[in-house]
Amino acid sequence: MYIYIENIGKYEAKEVTIKGWLYNKRSSGKIRFILIRDGTGIVQSVIAKGEAKDSIFEIADKITQESSVILTGLVKKEDRAPGGYEIVANDLQIIQLAQEYPITPKDHSVEFLLPLRHLWLRSKKQSAIMRVRHEIIKACRDFFDNQGFICADGPILTPAAVEGATTLFEVEYYDQKAYLSQSGQLYNEATAAALGKVYCFGPTFRAEKSKTRRHLTEFWMLEPEVAFIELDGIMDLAENMVVYIVERILERKATELKTLERDLSKLESIKKPFPRITYEEAVKIVQKKDKTFPGGDDFGAPHETIISESFDKPVFIHHYPVDIKAFYMKRDPADESLSLSVDMIGSENAGELIGGGQREDNYETLLKGIKERGLSEDTYAWYLDLRKYGTCPHGGFGLGLERTIAWICGIKHCRETIPFPRMLDRVYP
Numbered sequence: 001m002y003i004y005i006e007n008i009g010k011y012e013a014k015e016v017t018i019k020g021w022l023y024n025k026r027s028s029g030k031i032r033f034i035l036i037r038d039g040t041g042i043v044q045s046v047i048a049k050g051e052a053k054d055s056i057f058e059i060a061d062k063i064t065q066e067s068s069v070i071l072t073g074l075v076k077k078e079d080r081a082p083g084g085y086e087i088v089a090n091d092l093q094i095i096q097l098a099q100e101y102p103i104t105p106k107d108h109s110v111e112f113l114l115p116l117r118h119l120w121l122r123s124k125k126q127s128a129i130m131r132v133r134h135e136i137i138k139a140c141r142d143f144f145d146n147q148g149f150i151c152a153d154g155p156i157l158t159p160a161a162v163e164g165a166t167t168l169f170e171v172e173y174y175d176q177k178a179y180l181s182q183s184g185q186l187y188n189e190a191t192a193a194a195l196g197k198v199y200c201f202g203p204t205f206r207a208e209k210s211k212t213r214r215h216l217t218e219f220w221m222l223e224p225e226v227a228f229i230e231l232d233g234i235m236d237l238a239e240n241m242v243v244y245i246v247e248r249i250l251e252r253k254a255t256e257l258k259t260l261e262r263d264l265s266k267l268e269s270i271k272k273p274f275p276r277i278t279y280e281e282a283v284k285i286v287q288k289k290d291k292t293f294p295g296g297d298d299f300g301a302p303h304e305t306i307i308s309e310s311f312d313k314p315v316f317i318h319h320y321p322v323d324i325k326a327f328y329m330k331r332d333p334a335d336e337s338l339s340l341s342v343d344m345i346g347s348e349n350a351g352e353l354i355g356g357g358q359r360e361d362n363y364e365t366l367l368k369g370i371k372e373r374g375l376s377e378d379t380y381a382w383y384l385d386l387r388k389y390g391t392c393p394h395g396g397f398g399l400g401l402e403r404t405i406a407w408i409c410g411i412k413h414c415r416e417t418i419p420f421p422r423m424l425d426r427v428y429p
């Protein structure tokens with residue numbers, strides 16, 4: 001019977017067929033150990049000269065790394081084998097004898113591996129990260145779907161900036177200019193007024209000029225938006241979502257976390273409540289370690305490190321100065337110089353995982369903000385309409401998927417958390 005390796009435990013003492021690729025092999029005297037992967041797992045087959053058919057032994061001798069194969073044999077419990085089972089081969093067939101594989105089973109630098117990303121993804125660690133990515137996406141969707149949110153994705157081609165004009169990718173749109181979406185938020189505000197609570201999930205684009213471990217030029221963002229919600233409610237939602245994701249990965253992706261050698265105790269301590277501090281309080285934390293930091297600026301990576309290291313859980317920072325946040329942030333009625341914005345900084349120096357807040361819902365105030373920042377009133381006319389027809393307090397946030405994966409997997413660099421990373425200096429492969 002043709003089976004996937006992940007199910008091998010159900011077939012002890014039965015004959016099975018697996019189809020996959022040669023992951024690795026070694027030999028010891030008259031024995032050949034071949035490791036086959038099929039995308040769901042890795043299984044070992046032991047082929048002994050004299051015991052196995054001569055034809056199988058010959059194939060085991062000449063087979064090369066990443067050759068595609070079909071193996072048939074008897075499943076045997078073997079505690080010393082990876083996965084706890086091995087296959088005693090009755091038949092081994094090569095579909096294609098692979099050419100010399102460039103990624104040998106030793107350590108390689110990321111600089112060497114990035115141009116080989118199409119092959120690098122086959123490695124144990126990289127496929128574990130992709131499996132965690134898949135589960136995080138499912139967890140995010142389930143979290144919102146279970147609470148009656150409607151997925152209403154925004155467009156990727158848009159006429160306007162959300163997060164500032166300096167990181168826009170411009171594209172020709174027939175005889176007009178358009179941009180790749182930086183965030184679905186503005187459209188979310190329209191769909192939230194139509195449907196109550198919504199989310200969008202899709203690729204977003206930023207022409208980042210800096211090369212850091214946390215910046216991709218194409219990344220995926222999960223963005224919920226809710227009508228009739230205020231800043232505290234937005235933080236509650238973000239906190240519940242993050243706890244849900246972490247619990248779900250601990251529950252369902254234990255094997256992958258083990259492959260990634262993740263310190264589970266760090267994830268197990270991600271429980272409610274997360275600390276909530278104001279921007280001003282965060283500035284004081286930073287200034288204790290870095291006296292040169294001027295209050296009033298946005299935090300850079302070294303400042304986020306200081307904040308992150310002061311807590312063992314993700315931390316919310318709210319009430320940033322209006323001047324360092326986007327035009328759509330609602331001003332705090334109690335202090336108009338502050339915005340009802342919130343970021344979430346991950347623990348273990350994961351950087352900013354979430355950015356969001358309450359939106360400016362007053363027509364005049366929003367229009368004034370658009371003009372003050374030199375933005376075009378015409379471009380945002382439809383967005384201003386939302387304040388003319390039944391405006392209400394509303395808000396939401398964006399969770400950066402790749403940064404979240406990096407945090408949960410304990411991976412330093414976001415480039416390993418997406419199948420094909422796009423960065424300042426990389427659009428290949």
Ligand code: 4AD
Nearest residue numbers: 183185215216219223352353354355356397398400
């Ligand atoms: O803080 P940002 O810019 O917020 C927004 O775009 C809001 N409009 C979202 C909303 O309220 N609906 O981005 C949100 C998150 C960041 O916290 C970060 O996790 C991620 O998106 N992010 C990036 N991830 C990888 N590479 C980049 N260049 C990123 N820029 C932002």
Ligand code: MG
Nearest residue numbers: 343352354355
């Ligand atoms: Mg941000």
